[in-house]
Amino acid sequence: xxxxxxxxxxxxxxxxxxxxxxxxxxxxxxxxxxxxxxxxxxxxxxxxxxxxxxxxxxxxxxxxxxxxxxxxxxxxxxxxxxxxxxxxxxxxxxxxxxxxxxxxxxxxxxxxxxxxxxxxxxxxxxxxxxxxxxxxxxxxxxxxxxxxxxxxxxxxxxxxxxxxxxxxxxxxxxxxxxxxxxxxxxxxxxxxxxxxxxxxxxxxxxxxxxxxx
Amino acid sequence: xxxxxxxxxxxxxxxxxxxxxxxxxxxxxxxxxxxxxxxxxxxxxxxxxxxxxxxxxxxxxxxxxxxxxxxxxxxxxxxxxxxxxxxxxxxxxxxxxxxxxxxxxxxxxxxxxxxxxxxxxxxxxxxxxxxxxxxxxxxxxxxxxxxxxxxxxxxxxxxxxxxxxxxxxxxxxxxxxxxxxxxxxxxxxxxxxxxxxxxxxxxxxxxxxxxxx
Amino acid sequence: xxxxxxxxxxxxxxxxxxxxxxxxxxxxxxxxxxxxxxxxxxxxxxxxxxxxxxxxxxxxxxxxxxxxxxxxxxxxxxxxxxxxxxxxxxxxxxxxxxxxxxxxxxxxxxxxxxxxxxxxxxxxxxxxxxxxxxxxxxxxxxxxxxxxxxxxxxxxxxxxxxxxxxxxxxxxxxxxxxxxxxxxxxxxxxxxxxxxxxxxxxxxxxxxxxxxx
Amino acid sequence: xxxxxxxxxxxxxxxxxxxxxxxxxxxxxxxxxxxxxxxxxxxxxxxxxxxxxxxxxxxxxxxxxxxxxxxxxxxxxxxxxxxxxxxxxxxxxxxxxxxxxxxxxxxxxxxxxxxxxxxxxxxxxxxxxxxxxxxxxxxxxxxxxxxxxxxxxxxxxxxxxxxxxxxxxxxxxxxxxxxxxxxxxxxxxxxxxxxxxxxxxxxxxxxxxxxxx
DNA sequence: GATGAATGAGCCTTCATTCAT
DNA sequence: AATGAATGAAGGCTCATTCAT
Numbered sequence: 001x002x003x004x005x006x007x008x009x010x011x012x013x014x015x016x017x018x019x020x021x022x023x024x025x026x027x028x029x030x031x032x033x034x035x036x037x038x039x040x041x042x043x044x045x046x047x048x049x050x051x052x053x054x055x056x057x058x059x060x061x062x063x064x065x066x067x068x069x070x071x072x073x074x075x076x077x078x079x080x081x082x083x084x085x086x087x088x089x090x091x092x093x094x095x096x097x098x099x100x101x102x103x104x105x106x107x108x109x110x111x112x113x114x115x116x117x118x119x120x121x122x123x124x125x126x127x128x129x130x131x132x133x134x135x136x137x138x139x140x141x142x143x144x145x146x147x148x149x150x151x152x153x154x155x156x157x158x159x160x161x162x163x164x165x166x167x168x169x170x171x172x173x174x175x176x177x178x179x180x181x182x183x184x185x186x187x188x189x190x191x192x193x194x195x196x197x198x199x200x201x202x203x204x205x206x207x208x209x210x211x212x213x
Numbered sequence: 214x215x216x217x218x219x220x221x222x223x224x225x226x227x228x229x230x231x232x233x234x235x236x237x238x239x240x241x242x243x244x245x246x247x248x249x250x251x252x253x254x255x256x257x258x259x260x261x262x263x264x265x266x267x268x269x270x271x272x273x274x275x276x277x278x279x280x281x282x283x284x285x286x287x288x289x290x291x292x293x294x295x296x297x298x299x300x301x302x303x304x305x306x307x308x309x310x311x312x313x314x315x316x317x318x319x320x321x322x323x324x325x326x327x328x329x330x331x332x333x334x335x336x337x338x339x340x341x342x343x344x345x346x347x348x349x350x351x352x353x354x355x356x357x358x359x360x361x362x363x364x365x366x367x368x369x370x371x372x373x374x375x376x377x378x379x380x381x382x383x384x385x386x387x388x389x390x391x392x393x394x395x396x397x398x399x400x401x402x403x404x405x406x407x408x409x410x411x412x413x414x415x416x417x418x419x420x421x422x423x424x425x426x
Numbered sequence: 427x428x429x430x431x432x433x434x435x436x437x438x439x440x441x442x443x444x445x446x447x448x449x450x451x452x453x454x455x456x457x458x459x460x461x462x463x464x465x466x467x468x469x470x471x472x473x474x475x476x477x478x479x480x481x482x483x484x485x486x487x488x489x490x491x492x493x494x495x496x497x498x499x500x501x502x503x504x505x506x507x508x509x510x511x512x513x514x515x516x517x518x519x520x521x522x523x524x525x526x527x528x529x530x531x532x533x534x535x536x537x538x539x540x541x542x543x544x545x546x547x548x549x550x551x552x553x554x555x556x557x558x559x560x561x562x563x564x565x566x567x568x569x570x571x572x573x574x575x576x577x578x579x580x581x582x583x584x585x586x587x588x589x590x591x592x593x594x595x596x597x598x599x600x601x602x603x604x605x606x607x608x609x610x611x612x613x614x615x616x617x618x619x620x621x622x623x624x625x626x627x628x629x630x631x632x633x634x635x636x637x638x639x
Numbered sequence: 640x641x642x643x644x645x646x647x648x649x650x651x652x653x654x655x656x657x658x659x660x661x662x663x664x665x666x667x668x669x670x671x672x673x674x675x676x677x678x679x680x681x682x683x684x685x686x687x688x689x690x691x692x693x694x695x696x697x698x699x700x701x702x703x704x705x706x707x708x709x710x711x712x713x714x715x716x717x718x719x720x721x722x723x724x725x726x727x728x729x730x731x732x733x734x735x736x737x738x739x740x741x742x743x744x745x746x747x748x749x750x751x752x753x754x755x756x757x758x759x760x761x762x763x764x765x766x767x768x769x770x771x772x773x774x775x776x777x778x779x780x781x782x783x784x785x786x787x788x789x790x791x792x793x794x795x796x797x798x799x800x801x802x803x804x805x806x807x808x809x810x811x812x813x814x815x816x817x818x819x820x821x822x823x824x825x826x827x828x829x830x831x832x833x834x835x836x837x838x839x840x841x842x843x844x845x846x847x848x849x850x851x852x
Numbered sequence: 853g854a855t856g857a858a859t860g861a862g863c864c865t866t867c868a869t870t871c872a873t
Numbered sequence: 874a875a876t877g878a879a880t881g882a883a884g885g886c887t888c889a890t891t892c893a894t
Contacts, residue, residue: 481864491865495864501864
């Protein structure tokens with residue numbers, strides 16, 4: 001009941017009983033945002049974005065549900081924030097070049113497998129959204145494409161790479177990335193193959209590919 | 214029989230028990246089930262299972278919403294029915310063996326690319342669910358695994374295949390399937406790469422792989 | 427937990443316990459719509475549109491909240507429906523013409539006062555919305571404008587009306603409507619004047635106006 | 640002093656108790672209060688009280704949201720402050736009496752129309768609340784009632800007014816106020832009639848009314 | 853004193869399922 | 874057998890207020 005006698009829809013004066021057993025408030029926006037992002041990323045990966053409620057995210061992050069809307073403009077904004085920060089991620093320092101291209105190919109395959117496995121939480125989270133939204137897919141494709149460019153550059157350091165045209169080299173690098181996806185993420189995570197078996201298969205295939213030179 | 218035109222298993226179970234008025238009833242029920250399956254498969258692929266309402270499915274199929282619960286025990290049963298019928302699908306007739314293993318490898322890659330492209334609607338539909346449900350992933354992994362076995366069998370017809378161990382051959386076949394997935398589905402559909410570019414990359418890679426022998 | 431192991435956001439299978447103590451379902455869409463309209467009109471008038479929750483409307487109408495969205499496209503659609511049906515209302519049968527224009531003026535004022543009093547629930551409901559939305563105001567202004575035209579027509583039946591120009595006659599009729607609004611609605615309902623006092627004032631003013639001829 | 644520039648009663652109460660640093664503090668607090676009142680009055684009139692958030696008010700006033708609770712005991716207190724200051728408003732200096740009562744009646748109508756037009760922002764703000772709260776309506780009705788008394792007093796200066804009883808005179812004055820409301824606020828602001836057309840209608844009606852004497 | 857981060861109750865809406873017709 | 878009206882349990886979001894800083 002407000003000033004004018006009407007029932008206010010929103011302003012129900014918080015009664016005295018709420019003063020007790022209230023959680024201590026902390027003021028730290030940055031930490032709250034990070035907690036929400038972390039909680040959401042985990043839940044999105046585990047249950048899927050569609051099955052994750054803002055209630056769950058807030059509970060896991062230990063803060064109020066309303067902050068999701070306020071900080072990220074809604075649940076979808078939270079997803080977008082996570083995706084964008086992942087896309088913007090800086091590349092790691094490159095490994096030293098092995099002596100032979102065969103060695104390098106094997107190493108690349110192994111590295112990609114590991115990399116995709118490390119990113120599995122992110123992939124589980126975004127793949128359903130990529131399928132729904134072509135534009136998101138295109139945005140995310142920057143990640144493997146940039147990696148492919150890096151691989152081509154590395155392979156060009158070996159004289160044997162001269163035997164392949166630019167397009168072939170590009171297809172080769174893209175395929176290495178793809179095999180990383182396949183054996184690092186797709187088969188172990190999505191198809192449920194045992195991870196060690198996946199890695200062995202990848203290593204076999206790396207060895208076979210290295211013979212292309 | 215393709216996914217979207219497949220006979221529903223439910224309709225086959227039920228068709229026997231209607232003794233009277235059989236022709237009419239069977240035709241009606243079967244037709245309705247097929248209409249629902251077809252409508253659902255299209256909508257699930259386009260909008261995702263999570264964003265497809267039973268209302269939409271019924272509207273597109275031209276029948277009442279309640280039938281989804283009645284025939285398929287709910288929306289999820291409809292998805293299950295579709296997935297199961299796809300898994301149970303009979304393999305198509307194999308192509309004749311080319312003269313050289315190089316030719317065969319190139320052909321296999323191309324065939325896989327085409328195959329995964331043809332199945333893109335199904336994949337778009339199930340991938341988000343596979344990520345959510347390891348058991349579904351394991352079930353679906355039967356499909357590529359059976360194909361890999363077939364590929365191994367075919368490659369064994371060439372003497373050059375003897376140079377690879379059984380594990381290597383298996384990894385090789387699995388990788389071919391994976392490249393089919395990569396260039397037939399993943400890159401064109403999910404990452405938004407132009408389909409022809411994807412096919413060219415796949416052909417390049419097929420050529421490179423064929424040199425492994 | 428659904429088919430795929432994920433938690434469905436919406437499809438929580440209704441457990442068996444709900445089968446008991448469920449209200450009997452009646453299938454009568456028209457009656458439901460009318461009940462909702464009636465309940466909403468009353469609540470909107472009493473508490474204001476902004477302070478009326480769909481929960482309250484549904485409870486008062488004795489049906490499920492979701493129907494408001496389904497039938498009227500939301501709470502606002504319910505308001506729109508009510509307003510439109512009021513605007514479209516057929517005019518009542520006109521009273522017989524009194525012998526003198528003086529009598530007619532007094533009668534008109536009285537009639538308008540009564541009319542606006544009768545419509546007070548509707549006015550209480552729409553006025554806040556009219557103030558918010560100019561377009562709604564313009565739409566609703568059709569009601570008094572049509573009434574003013576009718577009044578002008580009636581007055582033209584008396585030779586004394588010839589003493590007023592068309593504009594004057596129009597202003598006169600509009601003022602009669604306005605006095606009806608003033609003493610029939612505004613003062614008794616909004617300013618809290620005692621209704622009988624309002625009516626007496628209106629009668630006084632009617633008498634004074636009648637001397638204009 | 641106009642509504643939107645009026646001194647807050649709260650600020651005057653508080654201004655005394657700050658002994659130290661008075662000038663600065665008083666100026667700041669008073670200025671903030673005035674800024675909040677001004678911002679709120681504008682927003683309440685434009686969007687309605689119900690649709691105005693404290694966030695918006697604070698943003699427009701250029702100060703912190705929390706001050707609304709602190710200074711005015713919440714958003715509703717802000718509205719109450721505005722309304723009370725308007726009700727308490729001093730009457731303006733009366734115009735000189737024209738030679739004829741006819742002239743005076745025409746002048747009064749015109750004056751009222753202008754007056755209600757000037758107050759339109761205030762009316763847009765309070766009308767929805769008046770409809771919700773009879774007590775607020777009664778409080779606000781002081782404003783037109785006091786004006787009606789003033790009009791009666793003025794009319795009594797003319798001998799022609801003696802032809803009307805006290806009640807009639809009162810009804811006449813109240814009707815003039817009502818026509819001011821009708822043509823100065825209701826029709827142009829709420830019904831969307833063009834303002835000049837409203838004024839012309841009012842002038843016509845003023846002329847007609849003046850013939851009552 | 854002033855700020856604005858944080859709270860959390862409550863709102864409208866959606867939608868799979870049920871069941872009277 | 875088929876329909877679609879009705880249900881009701883969440884879900885995301887808003888926003889006045891509180892209170893740590």
